[in-house]
Amino acid sequence: MQPTTNQANLPGAGCHADLHAALFDSDPGQSKLALLSDIEDGLRGLQSALLSHNLEHVAAATVQLALYQAELKRMLLIPSCGPAGKSTSGARQLRTAQWQVLHLGRVQAALLARVQRSLTAMANALAGREASYHPPASVPVSEFSAGVCRCRV
Amino acid sequence: MSSLNASLATALSGLQAEQGALEATTNNVANANTPGYSREVPVLETSDPVTIGSLTFGTGVTLESIESIRDPILESQIQQETQTQGQLNSLVSALQQTQTTFSSTTGDIGTAISNFFSSINQLATSPADLSLRQGVLTAADNLASAFNAAANNLTEQRTNLDDSVEQTVGQINQLTGQIAQLNGQINQAENAGGTGGTLIDQRTELIDQLSSLVDVSVIPTGNTLTLTTAAGTALVAGQQSFQLSTQTNSSGEQDVYSGSTDITSTIVSGQLGGILQARDQQIPSLQNQLDTLAAGLANAVNGVQTAGYDLNGAQGTDLFAPPPGGGAGAAASMSVAITDPSLIAASSDGTSGDNSNANAMYALSNQAIVDGQSPSDYYSGIVFNVGNAVSNATAEQSASNLMLQQLDDQRSAVSGVSLNEEAANMIQYQQAYAASAQVITAINDMMYDVINMTTLTT
Numbered sequence: 001m002q003p004t005t006n007q008a009n010l011p012g013a014g015c016h017a018d019l020h021a022a023l024f025d026s027d028p029g030q031s032k033l034a035l036l037s038d039i040e041d042g043l044r045g046l047q048s049a050l051l052s053h054n055l056e057h058v059a060a061a062t063v064q065l066a067l068y069q070a071e072l073k074r075m076l077l078i079p080s081c082g083p084a085g086k087s088t089s090g091a092r093q094l095r096t097a098q099w100q101v102l103h104l105g106r107v108q109a110a111l112l113a114r115v116q117r118s119l120t121a122m123a124n125a126l127a128g129r130e131a132s133y134h135p136p137a138s139v140p141v142s143e144f145s146a147g148v149c150r151c152r153v
Numbered sequence: 154m155s156s157l158n159a160s161l162a163t164a165l166s167g168l169q170a171e172q173g174a175l176e177a178t179t180n181n182v183a184n185a186n187t188p189g190y191s192r193e194v195p196v197l198e199t200s201d202p203v204t205i206g207s208l209t210f211g212t213g214v215t216l217e218s219i220e221s222i223r224d225p226i227l228e229s230q231i232q233q234e235t236q237t238q239g240q241l242n243s244l245v246s247a248l249q250q251t252q253t254t255f256s257s258t259t260g261d262i263g264t265a266i267s268n269f270f271s272s273i274n275q276l277a278t279s280p281a282d283l284s285l286r287q288g289v290l291t292a293a294d295n296l297a298s299a300f301n302a303a304a305n306n307l308t309e310q311r312t313n314l315d316d317s318v319e320q321t322v323g324q325i326n327q328l329t330g331q332i333a334q335l336n337g338q339i340n341q342a343e344n345a346g347g348t349g350g351t352l353i354d355q356r357t358e359l360i361d362q363l364s365s366l367v368d369v370s371v372i373p374t375g376n377t378l379t380l381t382t383a384a385g386t387a388l389v390a391g392q393q394s395f396q397l398s399t400q401t402n403s404s405g406e407q408d409v410y411s412g413s414t415d416i417t418s419t420i421v422s423g424q425l426g427g428i429l430q431a432r433d434q435q436i437p438s439l440q441n442q443l444d445t446l447a448a449g450l451a452n453a454v455n456g457v458q459t460a461g462y463d464l465n466g467a468q469g470t471d472l473f474a475p476p477p478g479g480g481a482g483a484a485a486s487m488s489v490a491i492t493d494p495s496l497i498a499a500s501s502d503g504t505s506g507d508n509s510n511a512n513a514m515y516a517l518s519n520q521a522i523v524d525g526q527s528p529s530d531y532y533s534g535i536v537f538n539v540g541n542a543v544s545n546a547t548a549e550q551s552a553s554n555l556m557l558q559q560l561d562d563q564r565s566a567v568s569g570v571s572l573n574e575e576a577a578n579m580i581q582y583q584q585a586y587a588a589s590a591q592v593i594t595a596i597n598d599m600m601y602d603v604i605n606m607t608t609l610t611t
Contacts, residue, residue, distance in 0.1 A: 051559045106548030107555070114556050118230065125226070 029090050032075060036097040039068045043104040050111055157603070159203075159210070161596050166213030167589035170197055173216040175582045181570045182579075189358035191221040191568035193350055221350035224567045225373075228357060231564060232364040232371065234557045236422040239365035241550040243427030247314060248435065248543045254306040255536045262443075263532050265299035266450070268292045270518035276499055277511040281464060286494035293472060297487040300447045304485035307440050311406075314432040318407045319399050321366055321425045325388075326396045328363045329380065332356055333394035336377040340392070343376040363388075368422035384419035386411045406432070435542065440484070442535050447487045448480035449523030449531070454514060461498030461510030469498025469510070 042065045049057035174195035184190040196219070200212040255261065272292035276285045335356040342349035360380070363369055368383040380389040387395045397416075399407040408417040409425070417433075420426050451473035458469045474490045476483035491497070501509035523531040 047555070051555060103544065103548055103551075106545060107551045110549045110552030111555065114234075114552060 029094060033090075033094055033097055035068065035072060035075065036094070036101050039065065039072070039101050040097070040104060042068060043101065043108055047104070047108060047111060050108075050115060157596055157600055159212070161593065163200075163211065163213035164589050164592040164596060166200060166215065168586060168593070170195075170214040170216045171582045171586040171589060173219070175579065175586065177219045178575050178578045178582060181575050182572065185570040185572055185575075189354055189361070190570070191223050191350065191354055191357075192570045193219045193221050195219055218348055219350060220348060221353060222568050223353075223357075224564070227560065227564055227567060229371065231557070231560045232360060232369060234553060234560060235361055235364040236368050236426075238550070238553040238557055239424040240422045240427035240430070241546060241553055243317075243424045244431055244435075245543070245546045245550050247310065247428070247431035248539070248546055250310055251307070251431075251436065251439065252539050252543050254303050254310075255539050262296075262299045262303055262446075263529065263536070265292070265296040266518075266528050266532060269296045270515055273511055273515045276497070277508040277515060280499035280508040280511055281505045283494055286464070286497050286499075289497055290489060290491070290494050293489045296450075297473065297489055300443065300484040300487040304440065304443060304447075304482075307436050307443070308485065311432050311436050314428050314436075315406050317428050318409065318425065318432070321428065322397050322399050322409060325363065325366050325425070326394075328359055328366070329388045329394040329396070332359050332363065332378075332380065333389045333392050335359065336389065337392035340376040349376075364423065366423045367420060367425045382416065382420065383422065384416065386414070386416050386419065439535065439539065441481075442531075442538075443484040444476075444480045444482060446484070446523050446528060446531050446535070448476040448483035450528050451476050451483065451487060453517050453520070453522035457510060457514045457517060458498045460501075461513070462500045462503040463498050464495035464500075464505055466500075466503040466505075470496060472497070 042061055046058060046061040046065065049055075049061055174197065177193045177195045181192045196217040198215050198217045200215045202209045202211050204210075269289075269292040272285070272289045276282070276289050279285055335352055339349040339352045339356065342352060356378070360369065360371060360378075363380070367388075369388065370381050370383055370385075372379040372381070374391065377391045378389065379387070379391070381387050388397075389395070395411060398410045400410050400415075402408045408415050409420060409429075410416065417429060420429055452475075455471040455473055455475065458472045461469045463469055471490045474486070474488045477486065497511075499511035499514075500507035501513070518529065519527050521527060526534065
């Protein structure tokens with residue numbers, strides 16, 4: 001029986017498979033650049049999803065980035081994948097891409113902190129003045145009391 | 154049954170209400186591109202009906218008020234993010250300026266350290282060579298100059314930031330005065346039954362400007378607002394504004410005061426917060442590190458120099474002027490203490506051909522003589538920390554800009570003027586006005602008929 005979840009079912013898995021092939025078949029410097037470029041696109045996508053509060057897209061983009069991260073870790077373990085690439089201009093391109101990804105990662109962290117703050121503020125505002133030990137307004141008090149009684153029994 | 158005059162009054166109320174609604178639309182269209190303008194909507198209500206016998210007749214419509222559409226939570230979020238943005242803008246600007254002091258140029262400290270030790274290494278190859286000895290003195294002089302220049306740049310930057318503190322406090326006072334004045338006008342307008350929509354827009358715009366300068370908490374108080382800093386220092390209460398002031402502290406820098414209370418350390422956000430953070434934390438920390446490096450390097454070199462012998466066979470004297478005790482100000486005051494190249498102590502035994510002490514001095518370049526690190530490593534650490542601080546602050550700034558843009562878009566969606574919607578409203582009010590006018594014409598005809606009927610009857 002086939003497993004119900006595999007990489008092919010995950011968002012962007014087709015692209016991921018292509019990338020994997022590219023990583024091990026071609027010039028490591030170029031492959032690394034391609035991966036960094038994909039991470040950059042992924043971070044930008046995640047950024048706009050976060051800003052527009054598109055939670056579905058945030059979840060999908062996060063899964064995609066986790067896959068890229070795993071790929072990057074795997075790539076760093078391969079000895080031939082040196083950071084410099086083959087040429088000086090290649091090394092420069094790679095360094096620029098690395099900085100860009102680092103910057104976007106930092107921006108993402110700052111955005112997440114802000115969104116977290118605003119969600120906490122919203123949760124507090126919605127919680128109202130009272131502690132949440134009372135039944136929600138939509139639940140009749142009688143039902144709640146019955147539940148409490150059953151628990152005691 | 155109601156009279157024709159009553160019907161006429163009802164139709165007239167329709168004319169007046171639609172005219173008022175049309176005025177709101179006209180004002181919206183006129184302000185479609187005004188920054189901070191909140192669109193206005195007419196609030197129309199049915200007038201109280203009258204009952205005659207068993208029948209109840211409507212008496213038309215009343216234009217109750219013209220309301221501006223605002224989202225207070227969104228406004229509060231925008232003000233909060235504007236404060237963060239203001240703080241980050243001034244911090245990033247200051248840090249970028251600081252970074253140029255440590256950027257890699259021919260005259261920077263890193264290069265000067267490297268050149269200094271390189272000149273000593275060259276001297277070790279021919280310790281009696283006067284031109285090589287002169288080369289060491291020149292390199293030492295360049296090193297001292299590099300430290301002096303960096304320290305002076307940082308001091309100058311702190312002075313400039315200090316001037317900015319005074320200017321920013323002046324701007325804050327101006328804005329709080331204007332906000333207090335507007336509070337009074339809004340209160341007056343609302344007590345007179347109006348809404349003060351345009352005045353509230355102006356006040357919101359001024360609060361946004363104030364938020365970019367200092368951390369502000371907005372507390373609605375009746376028809377007016379109370380503004381305090383995040384730490385609770387009153388800025389505006391109703392129609393009264395509380396001026397901030399600056400006073401020179403023992404270090405010769407400006408502290409911010411509210412009345413007789415020093416609130417400098419409580420200001421953490423807005424442009425003022427960023428300026429204070431750079432002036433009181435970031436730059437002093439760099440100055441300390443620079444002093445540690447200068448003092449460590451000078452003391453270590455002097456230690457080796459005084460342990461050796463010069464070209465004349467005499468005990469060596471300090472190469473660099475001894476740094477101040479504790480190291481504070483060591484970078485700014487660093488200087489070369491000798492001018493005669495023969496006084497460089499390259500020898501360990503007093504013979505002119507011995508290079509042992511020059512080698513020992515060169516070995517300092519790789520020894521942990523500055524806070525457990527070699528001079529070059531310590532300097533690299535400073536450069537890395539500055540670069541890292543700039544990168545972090547820039548990323549925070551980008552996030553803040555993105556967030557603020559998003560919030561502004563949301564505000565525009567809630568409070569902005571949609572010309573399409575206004576065009577539709579205009580047609581709607583125009584038609585309703587025309588219909589009311591038609592009713593008045595019809596009533597006029599009916600009255601004419603009644604008058605004619607009366608004339609015929611008599």
